[in-house]
Amino acid sequence: MSQEGAPLDEISFSDFLDDYYAECDEHLMGARRLLLALETSIGRGPVNRSVLDELFRHFHSLKGISGMVELRAAEQLAHHLEDYLRVLRAGEAEPTRDGLDALFAGTQTLEQVIAARRAQMPLPPIDAIGSRIAQLIAMDAAPGVAQPPLADAASRAPLGARRWHISFSPSQELMARGIRVDTIRQRLAGAGEILSAAPRVTADGAIAFDFVFTGRVDAATIAAWQGDGVQIEPAEGTGGIAPGAVSDPLPLDTDSPVSPAILAPSHVVRVDLTRLDDLMRNVGDLVISRARLGETLGRVERRLAPAEWRSIQENVLALDLQVRTLREGIMRVRLVPVGEIFRRMPFVVRDLAGETGKRVRLELKGQATEVDKFLIERMMDPVLHLVRNAVSHGIETADERIAAGKRPEGTIVLSAVSAGDVVRIEIADDGRGVDATAVVARARAGGLPVPAGSPDAATLLSLICAPGFSTRELSDRASGRGVGLSVVKSAVDELSGAMYLESEPGVGTTFILDLPVTLAITDALIARAGGDTFAVPQGSVREVIEVATAAMLQVERNEMIAYRGGALPIVRLSQLFQTGEAARDRLHVFVVGTGSGALGIAVDRIIGQREIVVRTITDPLVRVAGIAGATDLGDGHVVLILDPAVLARQMRDRPSRTYTAGGLGR
Amino acid sequence: MTGATATTGLGSYILFSVSGTTYALPTAEVRHMEMIEDITRVPNAPSFVDGVVFSRGQVVPVVNLRARFGFDRVPHDLRTRLIVVQAESRVVGLLVDAAREFVSIPADAVQPPHEALAGMSGRYVEGVASIGDRLILILNLQRILNFADPLPADPAA
Secondary structure (H helix, E strand, O other): OOOOOOOOOOOOHHHHHHHHHHHHHHHHHHHHHHHHHHHHHOOOOOOOHHHHHHHHHHHHHHHHHHHHOOOHHHHHHHHHHHHHHHHHHOOOOOOOHHHHHHHHHHHHHHHHHHHHHHOOOOOOOOHHHHHHHHHHHHHHOOOOOOOOOHHHHHHHOOOOOEEEEEEEOOOHHHHHOOOOHHHHHHHHHHHEEEEEEEEEEOOOOOEEEEEEEEEOOOHHHHHHHHOOOEEEEEOOOOOOOOOOOOOOOOOOOOOOOOOHHHHOOOOOOOOOHHHHHHHHHHHHHHHHHHHHHHHHHHHHHHHOOHHHHHHHHHHHHHHHHHHHHHHHHHHHHOEEEOHHHHOOHHHHHHHHHHHHOOOEEEEEEOOOOEEEHHHHHHHHHHHHHHHHHHHHHHOOOHHHHHHOOOOOOEEEEEEEEEEOOEEEEEEEEOOOOOOHHHHHHHHHHOOOOOOOOOOOHHHHHHHHOOOOOOOOOOOOOOOOOOOOOHHHHHHHHHOOOEEEEEEEOOOEEEEEEEEEOOOOEEEEEEEEEOOEEEEEEHHHOOEEEEEEHHHOEEEOOEEEEEEOOEEEEEEEHHHHOOOOOOOOOEEEEEEEOOHHHOEEEEEOEEEEEEEEEOEOOOOOOOOOOOEEEEEEOOOOOEEEEEOHHHHHHHHHHOOOOOOOOOOOOO | OOHHHHHOOEEEEEEEEEOOEEEEEEHHHEEEEEEOOOOEOOOOOOOOEEEEEEEOOEEEEEEEHHHHOOOOOOOOOOOOEEEEEEEOOEEEEEEEOEEEEEEEEEHHHEEOOOHHHOOOOHHHEEEEEEEOOEEEEEEOHHHHHOOOOOOOOOOOO
């Protein structure tokens, strides 16, 4: 891949690679889904032809796009898979158990090859799986119709078609017209078959793509293509075929649609998460500007005629509403269905069940449940781990299950349901349940402190989640890997979630994860009070005002300010939290709560606004009323997050200024 | 409580010093040790809690053992350590003057604390071991972390 890193002005090769990986993901995902569908239909009469067709197209596309990035191993493997599908489509063979296993294995290897290329790691070998598939083809194909290997691909051109050398040089002008290398590839794929494709860097440092293509192309088409930056010339020879060779139909008839994933009008836009983050930051800036505008307006209010002032106020209120709607809209864009992680699981379960020789059925529920993109990325591993755990530790072998009077096939139910701010994910199996005696013995042997008496579910959970704990002596490749469930626990902790265990011997085990939908990230105003920094969740702040200390009235032991025609009690954070106080003649005040519960929290100044990751504070030693959690502003230093609602409630219920420790804030 | 001593003949301990005295905790209860950096004060927390720090992604309270045992606080120096311990599901950091030694103590070398020894830290001591001419006080982690326990300044108890 000598082109990589070459200076390319208009089209960066790495952008192109990103597109490639994204497209691979789609095709691999599609292929897996179809393979699973195929599996359920085995032995139940004729296979649905459209499933085979679609599967074929996925592999065909993978071959094509892999060729364009010169990932030869992937191209070759996809080609093998495609060839086998070709045989199956031609009706020459029924998909067998072996055949399906080979397709699964091939898809898995293909995925590994692509992932390795992406991570710039050495590619896994493909020869074994390649020859396994080739063997199947040789066995299944009609006698004398052995499929030619990849090198001979060019000789498989259909009769009457010609071979062409085509080269395409992308340019900004073409891009503006919507013509990219993908466009050309689709065009070619629609008119025949792409035999090879490769990028190259031209003498002037631009990038170009060379295709060898076979198909029927008339003069008008050639002219049209040439207008779109395509150079086309006939290749030597006419792509003649060895007599009697190919009996299968053209993979993609000119009148049949190309990959639906490519041509179907998509209603989904793929957006880079950092762009959403940028947008979110922009909204944050807007919020701050809005606060500044409020300050300025406050100063000019007296100089305006009441009617003018009213109309400004109306506009400001409308602006507030719009800012909030915009913010919520962007938060919604970040929500993705948990199906995104769930749909990978059938594949995982299938692989693992195969390795462990168990029979496992996976049920998915509530895939449409939405959670923040931030969370879904971090949920993937814990869920994956628990599903693996259920297969390798929960579900018994078929023999054991029969002996226990159960159906030979175990069931794992993976479900998601959202309740308010929390999404509950359950991984339930109908296996053997957690063996409390074994867990306790194992924990003791590992030197973990074990409370006396028979452990309850919570104790069992804390034991099996302890670092280094594993009930299996050998860390099996499935779920063990020597890390056990402690990684799940720490991932859940990090997301401010909670984890529960329900288990009954012989009946099954359920792991329950309660995770925040969006709560883990929130927008906050960052404020200084005395020497300390605090974060205040923006959602709980109604308004930020600037107040002159001279304007604060002392009423008994409380301070008040005039606010919207009434009095607003003020609590100074520096006094409440004894942070020490710098003498200032102006303070920033967060207005929280409404009506009689409204409260102003005075800080020295607001130093910024940003998105924060909320971490819970769980230890009773530091669980203090009015503190909702902690966050890190990027320097590793803990910044406490205020809970204005609790502060306001406490103010109302207890007018005294003293706050005692140990009140359970939340 | 300390399963390591109860079930085996030899317990593994980590030694640390607080105000000139050597204390020990079973290594099984210790997750790891850290140099101490910025501690964020938590308003209205118990007096012996210096605040919170992040330790491996988790918010961990910092218990100042000097304060817990009723000694004066001293400024942190290069030898100051945070011993991050785990007690059931709780993870807490203990701030000590210095810590750097692991020892194995035979179970029969551990004696119950003597009446006369019940000084400031006496109520947190589970046993006393003498290794050579050194006296080592083995601590009961639960009691140190127990919030409801009267503070050292309290003359009751």
